[in-house]
Amino acid sequence: MSKERHYTLTASCPDRVGLVAKVASFIAEHGGWILETNLHAEPPGPLAPSGRFFMRFEIRADSIPLLLTELRERFAPLAESLEMDWRISDSAVKKRVVILVSRQEHCLYDLLSRWHSGELDVEIPCVISNHEDLRGFVEWHGIPFLHVPVTPDNRPAAFAEIRRLFEEVGGDVMVLARYMQILPPELCRAYPARIINIHHSFLPSFVGARPYHQAWERGVKLIGATCHYVTEELDQGPIIEQDVIRVDHSDTVDDMVRYGKDIEKTVLSRGLRYHLEDRVLVHGNKTIVFR
Amino acid sequence: MSKERHYTLTASCPDRVGLVAKVASFIAEHGGWILETNLHAEPPGPLAPSGRFFMRFEIRADSIPLLLTELRERFAPLAESLEMDWRISDSAVKKRVVILVSRQEHCLYDLLSRWHSGELDVEIPCVISNHEDLRGFVEWHGIPFLHVPVTPDNRPAAFAEIRRLFEEVGGDVMVLARYMQILPPELCRAYPARIINIHHSFLPSFVGARPYHQAWERGVKLIGATCHYVTEELDQGPIIEQDVIRVDHSDTVDDMVRYGKDIEKTVLSRGLRYHLEDRVLVHGNKTIVFR
Amino acid sequence: MSKERHYTLTASCPDRVGLVAKVASFIAEHGGWILETNLHAEPPGPLAPSGRFFMRFEIRADSIPLLLTELRERFAPLAESLEMDWRISDSAVKKRVVILVSRQEHCLYDLLSRWHSGELDVEIPCVISNHEDLRGFVEWHGIPFLHVPVTPDNRPAAFAEIRRLFEEVGGDVMVLARYMQILPPELCRAYPARIINIHHSFLPSFVGARPYHQAWERGVKLIGATCHYVTEELDQGPIIEQDVIRVDHSDTVDDMVRYGKDIEKTVLSRGLRYHLEDRVLVHGNKTIVFR
Amino acid sequence: MSKERHYTLTASCPDRVGLVAKVASFIAEHGGWILETNLHAEPPGPLAPSGRFFMRFEIRADSIPLLLTELRERFAPLAESLEMDWRISDSAVKKRVVILVSRQEHCLYDLLSRWHSGELDVEIPCVISNHEDLRGFVEWHGIPFLHVPVTPDNRPAAFAEIRRLFEEVGGDVMVLARYMQILPPELCRAYPARIINIHHSFLPSFVGARPYHQAWERGVKLIGATCHYVTEELDQGPIIEQDVIRVDHSDTVDDMVRYGKDIEKTVLSRGLRYHLEDRVLVHGNKTIVFR
Incomplete structure (x- = not known):
């Protein structure tokens, strides 16, 4: 992320003749030097x-x-005339990523490795977990670790607390880095396209629990992982990124779990990066990903 | 397939101590020079x-x-004592492959290309189709083309005819190279692990009709194809081979169909090759594939 | 290629503020409905x-x-003011592809399969070969097959003849579909970015002859193929597309050759398609490929 | 690595009739229950x-x-009669892995993540570095961090010290986890097939320094990484594992470096795992990898 400071304008609107001309002319009139453009007509x-x-x-x-606020003000009338959903973000303002984990550490290690080296150029105001296991590792990085136990009895209170914490730290995006809890519907609804999960199968195959066992039972020759936005329907949200790896008859479920971890962390970090760079636009239950 | 002539012994049996020793000793006692060995303990x-x-x-x-018949006779008592399912094939005896097609030609072109160049070293006693479209192409290769129309009214008769033809030409394996008909259960039962289908999705995702439309609707980021043995349950048979290719939001269903064809023909030809080289052993609804 | 008829404008020019605005405004002023846009700032x-x-x-x-000629006339002044290299093609005008082959047939089968099914929506005015082997197959498709023998003694004359034929049939692009001859420099110079070759290695590894032998000797774990524009320097032209496949110690050179063919034909057909859809722009010795 | 305790016998010898029978019979006579067998005839x-x-x-x-020492004693005469290179390892004896790093942390994070979770079931007696940067991270894991500065002036002494440390801690294998120093020939010779490097290109392409710059200059469409045993010739040792990832014209050198890291850590961890499980046998300058 060593690029010079830039604004990222993302927008969607009903298609019509002259759209690109209007937006590009607006940018040109303000002297804007375009570094990268991605367009898609659905x-x-x-x-x-x-x-x-x-x-x-x-x-x-x-x-x-211009100041960014000013730029936004000037763009608003054009956006309105085109019935746009839009936003302009500033690469100098780091996004705030709240990570939720349980006991498995591979995704967390991977994310903090990228953060520590500067590749993942974000703020991580806290890591929230329903277990204490990963406290030491997180705190070594100087990141607050918040333990919010989740039990069959306290689920509403626990997730209310998670939501409160997310708001308190000003979270932009919530990342479920193998967080082994299903979020309640109201939490999913509260943050559309702002909660990212990594599911350990190549969706839509093997929804739900123990997907590697399901994959082993079915005898598939490739296993995968899926990074998607969380919606109320389990494992049904818009898919951001997927990948697979080859397995064969000699691989046990344990082997699949192990291979799968490599795919999970890669797919999660790619999907998260696309999100953070405003490369993901949602259209119904699908995504446009401008790589 | 330029290897020197060889016998291929494939077997499965209950696991016990000393199995490999017994079989390898049998081979050694008869002077057998082993070119390749594949073993798997489930x-x-x-x-x-x-x-x-x-x-x-x-x-x-x-x-x-020894003559192969003699070799088989000598092996039989050992095999029986070990409760083996087994066979010994001779690379000098070409397998007889009956191909079934409808109108789509990509898999057929691919198979006949391999056959014509000698890469696919088999007999193709005939190609059977429910349409006339591909007659000229097949006949140009000197292969008989048999038109067996299938209509809602004549299905039992049509498939009885296909079975009769398969028997008449001494078919070893039946390949559904994008044959757009569902085989009746009795035909599936008649040839276990001898009918190979290519399904145009990454099973178990998108069973049934129009899988690319289903994939497009779901917004997956990879599409695939699956080569499997046909059983009575549609698209549920043992998987032999699978592969995938990346797609994105800019790909239409037509694009997916086009990319998919490349995967279909590759996966089918790989799966068929494994089968022809006796590399595929079935265990329940799964395969061991000794690549 | 079932898309509605469209014009494809491709251009490159020195970067400056307002470029997209100017071009998009030109299109909008003429009522142009944009189906797809690809932009890249180098x-x-x-x-x-x-x-x-x-x-x-x-x-x-x-x-x-407007007629296309008129559109071009109107665009020319803008293009000139921006110092553009540009062209506008019409999807209704099929490109004319001349294929050169030797004896190996896998790429030819693959290309003609795509052409026969309509996927490859081009004219193939002729196939040229230095051998007679593939005449029957080509002629069965109704395509003229021209035999131009190449010997150590007649190379200048042979390639002059090939050039004459290419001109005579109005060829747009020349495809070397495993054509086992090195083109003379003057032919390469005559058609910059219009001669496409498939090289059977993952360039820049294993330049020159017998790349699979070289790969086997080195013990690589993946082998590949490269589709590139032909320039005077052997196997050094701008790369359009590449892909690889996994091999291991059990694979002989023959196995690698066989696997390699699958990659070669896939990579060639993808690279050719990008070229035909005006998705490839050359910049020095590299390509921009707008997929 | 949750498998029950097992012995792993690896061996190579001149090929002859009866080899498998002899070894398998030896195992069977001692009651050995075979969990996995891999054989290869070169x-x-x-x-x-x-x-x-x-x-x-x-x-x-x-x-x-039997005790393992006893088993080895009994196997020795057979091995000698067959002119074998052989060893028998015990899964209960953890291998001792010494990791060398410089400043880049992605491979180290990845290895320690696997070690911390128990996936990488080895002893790490120390991490050696020519820089202090990663001390804190290593020590947090309870692993000694040894700083051995390497300067143009002290190279012989520095590498003598590294060798002394490796011996002192009883290292089985030395892993260069993006260690940015070239080992002196005598060190390479001292530990054949025991020093593992990760090179950040798809060898044999882009040997030496700044491979991603070389890749960017050449305009390749895939970049890769190679895990290999270190020999005296730079980047020329036997290849254990390789993989690649797709790039395109829009990727800068920095992007390639970033993608490359993901491949590097995956390829290194796979190659190391093969080595640790005694799956890699060296034959000349190539490897047999029994996956």
């Missing part, structure tokens, strides 16, 4: 009768002689 | 309480001064 | 001191009430 | 005129009522 379908257009512009911050 | 499970052992030996034919 | 480097911008627009033909 | 070649046979047996320790 053909007409049930969700968007006339098609829907998705766009993402990275613009060098120092090429625009 | 741990105890519901299907095999004491575990099950799978083996495959390629032995140079000219190292054994 | 940072400043030795080849382009101020950076270089690459763009590709697919525009629905029926949204622009 | 065809005759310059290194082995009559071919060479490689084998690996995992045998349940509790099925053999």
Whole structure:
């Protein structure tokens, strides 16, 4: 993330002639130097009768002689006239990532490794866990570790507490890094496209518990992992990223679990990165990912 | 397949101490020069309480001064004492592959390309189709093309005819190369582990019709294909081989169909090859594939 | 390629503020409905001191009430003012692909399979070969097969003839589908970025002859293939597409050759498709590929 | 690595009839229950005129009522008669892995993550580095961190010290986890097939320094990493494992470095695991890897 400071404009709106011209002209009129552009026209379908257009512009911050608030104000009327969903983010403002874990550490190690080396250029205001196991490792990194036990009896209170903490630390995105609890519907609803989960199967295969056992039973020749936004329906949210690895008859369930971890951490870190760089736009239950 | 002539012994039996010693000693006593050995011990499970052992030996034919029938006779008592399922095949006897197609040609082109170049070293006594479209292409290769129309009204008769033809030409294996008909249960039962299908999804995802549409709807980031033995339950038979290819939001269903074809033909040809080289052993609803 | 008829504008020019706005505005002013846009800003480097911008627009033909010649005329002044290299192609005008082969058939089968099914939506005015082996197969498809023998003695004359034929049939692109001859420099120079080769290694590893033998000797764990534009320097031209497949110690050179063929044909067909859809722009000795 | 305790016999010898029978009979006579067998016959070649046979047996320790020393003594005469290179290891004796690092942490994090979770079931007697940067992280894991500075002036003394430390802690294998120093020839010679390096390119492409820059310059479409045994010739030792990841024109050198790290750590951990499980046998400058 050594790029110069830039603003990232992401937007979607009904498709029509002249869209790119209008937005690009707006940027040009303000002197904006475009570093990267991604555009996608989704053909007409049930969700968007006339098609829907998705766009993402990275613009060098120092090429625009305005404060970001001012830029947003000036863009708002154009956005409104085009019926846009839009946002402009500033690469100088680090996103705040709250990580939830249970006992398994491979995804956490991987994320903190990237954070420690500067590759993952975010704030991690805290790690929340329903177990104490990973406290020492997290705290060694200078990150607060918050233990919120979850039991069959205290689930509503526990998740209310998690939500309170997420708000208190100003979280932008919640990452379930093999957090072995199912979030309650109201929490899912509260943060659409802001809660990212890693599921240890190649969805839609092997929804739910023990997917590697399911994969072993079925005798598949590849196993995978899926990074997706969390919605109320378990393992049904918009998929951000997936990958697979080859297995064969000689692999036990334990082997699959072990291989799977490598895929899980890679897929989670890629999906999270796409999200953090504003590369993921949601359309119905699917994602546009501008890699 | 330029290897020297060889016998391939494949067997499975309850696991016990001394198995490999007994079989390898039998081979050695007859002067057998082993070219390749593959062994797999399946741990105890519901299907095999004491575990099950799978083996495959390629032995140079000219190292054994016996006729194959004689070799088989001599092996039989040992095999019986070990409660083996076994067979010995001879690389000099080409397997007879009957291909079934409908209108789509990509898998057929691919198989005949391999056959024409000698890579696929088999007899193809005939290609059977429910349409006339591919007659010219098949006949150009000097292979008989048999048109067996299948309609809602004639299904039992049509599949009885296909079975009769398969028997008449002495088919060893039936390949459904994007044959768009569901085989009746009695045909599936008649040829266990001898009918190979290519399904255009990464099973168990997207069973049944229009899997690429299903994949597009779900927004998966990889699509795949599965080569499997046909059983009575649609798309549920033992999986031989699978592979996937990456797609993204910009790919339409048509794009997926196109990418998918490349995976389908590759996966089918690999799976068929494993089968033809006696590398696939079935255990319950799963396969051991000795690559 | 079932998309509606469209024009594809591809261009590159020195990077500057307002580029996208100018081009997109031009398109919008003419009513152009954009189906797909791809943009890439190459940072400043030795080849382009101020950076270089690459763009590709697919525009629905029926949204622009002009003849293509007229559209080109109107675009020319803008292009000139921006110092552009540019072209506009029409999806209704099929490109003319001349295929050169020797004896190996796997790439040819693969290309003709795609052509026969309509997936590869081009004209193939002829196939040229230095051997007679594949005449029957080509002619069965109704495509003229031209035999141009190449011997150590007649190379200049043979390649002059090939060039004459390519001109005569109005070839747009020449595809070396495992054509086992090295083209003379003047032929390479005559058609920059219009001659596509498939090399049977993962370049830059294993340049030159017998790459699978080289790979086997070195003991690599993956082998690959490379689709590239032909330049005067053997196997050094701009790379369009590459892929690999896993091998291991049990694979002989023959096995590698066999696996390699699957990669070769896939990589060639992908690279050719990118070229035909005007998705490949050359920058120095590298390519921008807008997939 | 939750398998029951087992002995692993690995051996290679000139190929001949009856080899498997003899070894398997030896195992059976001692009651050995075979968990996994891997065999490979290398065809005759310059290194082995009559071919060479490689084998690996995992045998349940509790099925053999002998001490391991006794088992070795009994096997020795057979091994001698067959001119074997052989060893028998005991899964209950953890191998001792000495890790060398410089400043980059991704491989170290990955290895320690696997060690901490028990997946990598070894002793790590120390981590040696030419920099102090990673001391805290290593020591947090309770592993001694030894700083051995390497400067242009002290190289012989520094590497003598490293060798002394490796001997002192009883190291079995030395892992260069992105250790940015070239080992002197005498150190390489001292530990054949016991020093493992991760090189950040898909060898033999891009030997030496700054491979990602080289890859970017050449415009390859995949980048990779290679895990290999260190020999005196830089980046020329026997390859254990390789993998690749896709890149495109939009990826800068920095992006490639970042993607590359993911491949490096995965490939290193896989290669190391193969080594630790006695799955890697060296034959000339190549490896047999019994996965």
